[in-house]
Amino acid sequence: MNKFSWYEAKSLEDALQQVNSTVSEQLYEHSGKASVFKSGGVDVFDLVKEGLLKPEKIINIRNIPGLDKIGYDPKKGLSIGSNVTLAEMASNPDIKTNYLALHQAVNHAATPQLRNMSTLGGNIAQRNRCWYFRSADHECFRKGGDRCFARHSDTGENENHAIIDNGSCVSVHASSIATALMAFNASVVIVNEEGEKKEVHMDDFFVTAGKDIAKENILQAKEIITEIILPAPSKNTKSAYIKQVARESYDWSLGDVAVVLEVSGDTCRTASIVLGAAAPVPYRSLEAQQAIEKKTINSENALAAAEAAMSKARPLTKNGYKVPLFITTIKQAILEIS
Amino acid sequence: MDTRKEKFPHGIPGHNLTEIEREIPIEEPPVWPVNDELKVIGKRVTRIDALEKVTGKAKYTSDIKLPGMLYAKMLRSNVPHAVITSIDISKAESLPGVHAIHLIENVRKEGEENNNGKYPMVKYAGQPLGGVAAESLEIAKDAISLIKVNYEEKPFVIDIEAAMELNAPIVFDEPITQQEDGGDVGETHDGSKGEGNVRGPSTSSFFGGPRGDLEEGFKEADVIVERTYRTQVHTHMPLETHGVVVDWNPDHMMVYASTQNTNAVRNEMASIFNLPKSKVRVFCDFMGGGFGAKHSAGSFGPMAANLAKKTGRPVWLMLDRQEEHIAEGNRPNSIQSLKIGARKDGTLTAIQQRSHGTAGVNLGAGVGRIAQILYPCPNFATEQYDVLTNAGPGAAWRAPGNVQGAFGLEQAIDELAEKLEIDPLKYRDLIDKSEVRKVERQRGAKLFDWSRRQAAGSGKGVVKKGLGVGQSTWPRFVTLDSSVEVKIHNDGGVEIRSSVQDIGTGTKTILAQVVAEELGLPVAAITVNIGDTFFPVGPGSGGSVVTGSITPPARNATYEAKKALLKLVAKKWETDSSELFIEDGQVGSKKDAGLKMPFKEATKLMRTSQISKIASRSNDYGGFQQPWGLAYGDLGSVQFAEVSVNTDTGFVRVDKIVAAHSCGRPLNLGQLESQINGGVIQGVSYALYENRVMDNGTGHMMNANVDQYKVPFSMEIPEIETLIVEEYGARSSTDAYGIGEPANIATAAAIANAVYNAIGVRIYEIPITPSSILKALNKVS
Secondary structure, eight states, X not given: OOOOEEEEOOSHHHHHHHOOOOHHHHHHHOOSSOEEEESSOHHHHHHHXXXXXXXXXXXXXXXXXXXXXXXXXXXXXXXXXXXXXXXXXXXXXXXXXXXXXXXXXXXXXXXXXXXXXXXXXXXXXXXXXXTTTTOTTOOOGGGTOSOOTTTOTTTOOOTTSOSSSOSSOOOOOSOSHHHHHHHTTOEEEEEETTOOEEEEEHXXXXXXXXXXXXXXXXXXTTEEEEEEEXXXXXXXXXXXXXXXXXXXXXXOOSEEEEEEEEEXXXXXXXXXXXXXXXXXXXXXXHHHHHHHTTSBOSHHHHHHHHXXXXXXXXXXXXXXXXXXXXXXXXXXXXXXXX | OOEEEEEEEEBOTTTTOEEEEXXXXXXXXXXXXXXXXXXXXXXXXXXXXXXXXXXXXXXXXXXXXXXXXXXXXXXXXXXXXXXXXXXXXXXXXXXXXXXXXXXXXXXXXXXXXXXXXXXXXBOSTTOEEEEXXXXXXXXXXXXXXXXXEEEEEOOOOOSHHHHHXXXXXXXXSSOOOOEEOSSSTTOOEETTSOSTTXXXXXXXXXXXXXXXXXXXXXXXXXXXXXXXXXXXXXXXXXXXXXXEEEEEOSSOEEEEEOOSOHHHHHHHHHXXXXXXXXXXXXXXXXXXOOXXXXXXXXXXXXXXXXXXXXXXXXXXXXXXXXXXXXXXXXXXXXXEEEEEEEOTTOOEEEEEEEEEEOBTTBOOOOOOSHHXXXXXXXXXXXXXXXXXXXXXXXXXXXXXXXXXXXXXXXXXXXXXXXXXXXXXXXXXXXXXXXXXXXXXXXXXXXXXXXXXXXXTTOOOSSEEEEEEEEEEOOEEEOOSSOEEEEEEETTSOEEEEESOOOOSSSHHHHHHHHHHHHHTOOGGXXXXXXXXXTSOOOOOSOTTOHHHHHHHHHHHHHHHHXXXXXXXXXXXXXXXXXXXXXXXXXXXXXXXXXXXXXXXXXXXXOSSSEEEEEEEOOOOTTOOSBTTTEEEEEOOEEXXXXXXXXXXXXXXXXXXXXXXXXXXXXXXXXXXXXXXXXXXXXXXXXXHTOOOOBOTTTOOBSOOSSSSSOOXXXXXXXXXXXXXXXXXXXXXXXXXXXXXXXXXXXHHHHHHHHHHHHHSSOOOBSSOOHHHHHHHTTOOO
């Protein structure tokens, strides 16, 4: 860990004035002289301890007032401040009642200790957990290097990696909460230096590796997430979330699925199906959605949707098991709703 | 030698308990009856240091803080195979706060040309090259990052099978002449034989070499099972990493060490720095686990001492988790083929074993003796090869070799039973001659309810249940060079001293129990001062030797001290000391029930301020199987596993383990259960989770942390029921043995057999993951 100075941001304006880079920019360009944000600090300090990130200044945005509220309005929907901790989300009754899949995802994320520390803004902005990306001894695409070690057909250790959209970087996005948020059609509210707010749909917040290898989301240096908003569910909205992990106590997802359906009786009217740990970003499966919409929710149709989702899968040398794993998990998540 | 004859309890209570007469040296204490008739031995005595441990008051090596102490960090290679052309330390040297830098250099013998270069060849990524001592750990780390090492890189090989190829990069150009005990206790691996990266084979153990005629044996067989099994590299992951604090005074070198062998570290440091043993003091009060990897001073010990010498200040050098995974030991992997033949009636006719394993840059990657001795078989041969690779060195790991060996053997026996159409447990009744395992199978099967077991793969539904069993054997090793001193002070205090360390299993507590039982005092009245080489030499915590080696001298020394004290009382009471006893803290007389004297008052009769008696481990009563300390009998175990396998996702969950074990006379049931729980958890982890992942393209370990190197946490741990079978052998004044290694051997095999029972397809490789289950079920192309 290098030496850095600490700045306690008092307001959004204050923080945005201090900042001059993003963590991702630093990991890619190693420009030095960087002042970067830290909220819960879970991911940022991991990167610092691993010797990957060497900031000159860390700007603590954790204590900026006004970013730590959860608000729910049956008509407008849910608003979660970016500094709300995962633990606060886990125990929030409105989330549990109205956004069950999100409640399930949050409760299955990390450990109680980490949920106490982690904030939602930091969670969706965290970097991936590919062990090559996290190793100072491996200069991969995402850190300005010239290769993807995990993708290598002889030597790539890719059992945890992507099966979809894995043409360049094969890492998977680390946030399993984002899987559920995207399924609920969440949007990310971002404010910039000028104080302008924009609302970005979750599907557009994440950046695919093919589009820009240096980043996993659209955030720029002089931008900060203030809240995540979710539209109000209808009374016919039902949801489910399942995460597959090697260890139930604490582990990164091997494959997680969030399903949000509008139902009418036992028929699915509209479907939102998102897969985590399948691709370098949380992955919305249009094929699965299409396959289940307007259909009766039953075992046969759920399986058809799951198989449709996997039609895009192109497993690497060691992660072929993820295909049957996802088929089972998607099917199970759909059937949990029926 | 004067002897006397006494009758000892012998056998298993509730099964075949009887008496045996032994002729023993006259000075040995009288026979202890079975545990039911003792006060503190065999009971659930709370750990004497439990409070210190759970409140954080216990001082571990990393907690040691000395005036003027510097912090050190090791410099390590970041390439797997290279010649070092130069090392530039100038920037690091000028960093404020840096006090000394020490680089590891080749030692040139007098009059010899230095052909090997200045620095040792780099043979694995993470190899220690030097160290820095600075005013803080942060400065030391900064300094390390400022050192520039220039390498001339060479081709390297990580994968064991790639290393076995004839054209593979050669890990050792130079001959390895040393016979290293890289793992198996009592086993030597000859590095001088072999070609390329392959060394060996090792074909014998202290139980002998090949037996009979394999060809004939297989001719006699009606049924043959022939399979290849694979096990992974498994790192030790003790919670406390390796490390030392060295304080080199003008008088002596003080070494605070996280070690399972204070005595070995003392000897190593004395030898390296050319000091008399009496001038090196190694101290280990609390120990955060070692599992076999902490028997030596390593490279960090001499490094800290060199930095202490250069600076004249105490030096703290504890490794971090990454260094621990990469450079401080692992259980070597194995590729083992087993061929076993049996007659129709089940009689074994031949066992042939051939294995390759890699301990990285070390030797000692065999699969142990378990196939040789668990089941008697007239025709047997093994060939165990070491394969050298550019990876961190292996080290002894809780039942070295035998855990790998059990995974193969116990699955093969299961498969044989199935071919013979015999229940696997009944089949073991047929071929296993051990009386204690017979009782363990009977009692274990009842507790586990083995009768629930269904035919393999016959369960309905997606999640299938399976039951399996695995067995193990471990020798009763004894270290004869084991001594203690017992002191009775004239304030009523009682103290026991030895260099033996408590690796964390409760050695301090059992020593207090033995002394307390002998003196008729409560356990809390005994002070245990161990882990200090200024005290009489104790054994290393390896091979499960500690209890069997150190408790008999503890009892004998206490008995001598007690006799001396009772003589003083006898003199005062004008009676014979042989009529006196101590019970419930009071000296009493068998002849006159009216005579009573509190223990504390008795100690005031002493002319000097203390009675001090030293005793060492005497020979086993009735002789040894091997003269150097291999006692008769074995530490047999039978473990039962219940698993659930999700045939859609491939996840395996271990629901329950019943672990039936024996260790002679059990001393402390709570601690035994705790140690067995630990062994079982490591076994579950070995079967399902832990796996060192190396990148074959770069030579780096990819999961050298606790995030991606998967040890089980609370939700992965099954229900564990332990069943301890008392077994009296009349071999020493305590007749007790350890349980460390046996606890860990059979678990993975039992789980693999249970997985087979669940899904009807055998998995021949661990760790068993969703990927391997789904492949076995043909659900992954």
